[in-house]
Amino acid sequence: MPRIANPAYGEFDPENHMPMGFCATLNFTYSAEQIDMLSGLPAFTVQEQSQVIFDVIKDVIEQKTARLIV
Numbered sequence: 001m002p003r004i005a006n007p008a009y010g011e012f013d014p015e016n017h018m019p020m021g022f023c024a025t026l027n028f029t030y031s032a033e034q035i036d037m038l039s040g041l042p043a044f045t046v047q048e049q050s051q052v053i054f055d056v057i058k059d060v061i062e063q064k065t066a067r068l069i070v
Contacts, residue, residue: 001044001049009044012037 005013
């Protein structure tokens with residue numbers, strides 16, 4: 001999932017913590033709260049968008065299967 005804010009997740013926006021904040025590319029030290037925010041955002045977004053993800057996967061499988069049948 002892209003590292004972008006999700007208003008449904010809360011106020012956390014990774015862009016506000018870059019390039020010099022804790023989301024900086026070369027930062028490898030995080031507090032427990034920062035880890036929760038960083039891992040929680042994509043986990044929440046995947047769960048929120050799971051039906052869309054499943055639908056896209058299903059469509060790709062159907063398209064590839066249709067090419068094999070022809």
